[in-house]
Amino acid sequence: MMSSTAAMRDRIAMYNGNALKIGIFGANCSSGRSATTVPERWSASWPDCLRLARMADEAGIDFVLPIGRWKGYGGDTDFHGSTLETVTWATGLLGATRRITVFGTVHAPLFHPLIAAKEFVTADHIGEGRFGINLVVGWNEGEFEMFGVTQREHDTRYDFAQEWLDAVKLAWTAEDEFDFDGRFLQLKHVRANPKPYGETRPIIMNAGSSPVGQSFALRNCDAFFVATAGSRTSLEGNAKKVSEIKRAASEFGREIEVYTVGQVICRPTQQEAEDYYRHAIIENADWGAIDGMLAIKNITPQTIPPEEYAAKRRYFAANAIGGYPFVGTPDRVAEELDSISKAGVRGIALSFVNYLLELPYFCDEVLPRLARLGARAPH
Numbered sequence: 001m002m003s004s005t006a007a008m009r010d011r012i013a014m015y016n017g018n019a020l021k022i023g024i025f026g027a028n029c030s031s032g033r034s035a036t037t038v039p040e041r042w043s044a045s046w047p048d049c050l051r052l053a054r055m056a057d058e059a060g061i062d063f064v065l066p067i068g069r070w071k072g073y074g075g076d077t078d079f080h081g082s083t084l085e086t087v088t089w090a091t092g093l094l095g096a097t098r099r100i101t102v103f104g105t106v107h108a109p110l111f112h113p114l115i116a117a118k119e120f121v122t123a124d125h126i127g128e129g130r131f132g133i134n135l136v137v138g139w140n141e142g143e144f145e146m147f148g149v150t151q152r153e154h155d156t157r158y159d160f161a162q163e164w165l166d167a168v169k170l171a172w173t174a175e176d177e178f179d180f181d182g183r184f185l186q187l188k189h190v191r192a193n194p195k196p197y198g199e200t201r202p203i204i205m206n207a208g209s210s211p212v213g214q215s216f217a218l219r220n221c222d223a224f225f226v227a228t229a230g231s232r233t234s235l236e237g238n239a240k241k242v243s244e245i246k247r248a249a250s251e252f253g254r255e256i257e258v259y260t261v262g263q264v265i266c267r268p269t270q271q272e273a274e275d276y277y278r279h280a281i282i283e284n285a286d287w288g289a290i291d292g293m294l295a296i297k298n299i300t301p302q303t304i305p306p307e308e309y310a311a312k313r314r315y316f317a318a319n320a321i322g323g324y325p326f327v328g329t330p331d332r333v334a335e336e337l338d339s340i341s342k343a344g345v346r347g348i349a350l351s352f353v354n355y356l357l358e359l360p361y362f363c364d365e366v367l368p369r370l371a372r373l374g375a376r377a378p379h
């Protein structure tokens, strides 16, 4: 029998030899990662999600990462107004797929850790070791207000998340009944069986960007998602960033993989790709939704000068919501993805304006190029 360390390594590698892991990001939310009014924008309906996950699984895509979102951002489309809850969504998709890793995204303050631990184990058994967790602490005040839950002060959210995750991990591993007596959580005579699948545990990821959020990721996560490791910066710049993160993790005695996010618009010619990017992401942006997202971050025409606001709004639509835009021909998109792989980035979660319409072209044209470049194993 394989040792549990080797089994965990396989699991973190998503059970394949691809150097660059590729995932689908945000498909459980209406409009995905594109605040656009174009009619083909993403529905996030269950039948569409199911077809997408099966297609991705068949094509050798490595993982699916949803967004934990409870409330829309308004605007003409009510961006993210329709969302499927991520752990139940992941469980359904795991039952319908064979190879792909599926994450669930949980807000620690909104889920009781023992309910969460058992949901994760259930999903993990259904997926036979393919379930992963994105642990988030929340940043969107309106969502918490909706639950009647008061947000803790920023850094304390991560103290709470630490305790929450410690309790979940204990429930996954403790052979005997245990008590948990923390600053926030007091749990008595806890019993939790079964344990996660195959003497391993779900992959844990996080995307904190503040110093405290990053430190939480370094101490606890297998995969750390950073929003800015696109090919916007140089190969050397990305490589430096990756090695800094790995070095910082090693100070905690840990190994961590760096992931990032991006949006793909891939077409046979550069002109077609750029035209569609401008059409969908800029000319038909849902500006009301973008204003709503910025307002949550306290960026409004009242808080900053109008020209600065106009520039922020445009930047947000063009680069921030979906992550770095990979816009171009299959050759160009493959080269850019290969460049981040060469910089040591372990994987990337990608979004498309309409995932189902656009994924086949990406898989047919970009994946084989990545295999030829050595970033992925041939499928």
Ligand SMILES: Cc1cc2nc3c(=O)[nH]c(=O)nc-3n(C[C@H](O)[C@H](O)[C@H](O)COP(=O)(O)O)c2cc1C
Pocket (backbone or CB within 6 Å): 066, 067, 068, 069, 105, 134, 135, 136, 137, 138, 139, 140, 206, 207, 208, 209, 210, 211, 212, 213, 214, 225, 226, 227, 260, 261, 349
């Ligand atoms: C790839 C990625 C996925 C994220 N997913 C979610 C999510 O599903 N729900 C959420 O509330 N926040 C999500 N976030 C926000 C982060 O968890 C985090 O709160 C944010 O980056 C701010 O960092 P901080 O908490 O350290 O201040 C995500 C961020 C990134 C880059």
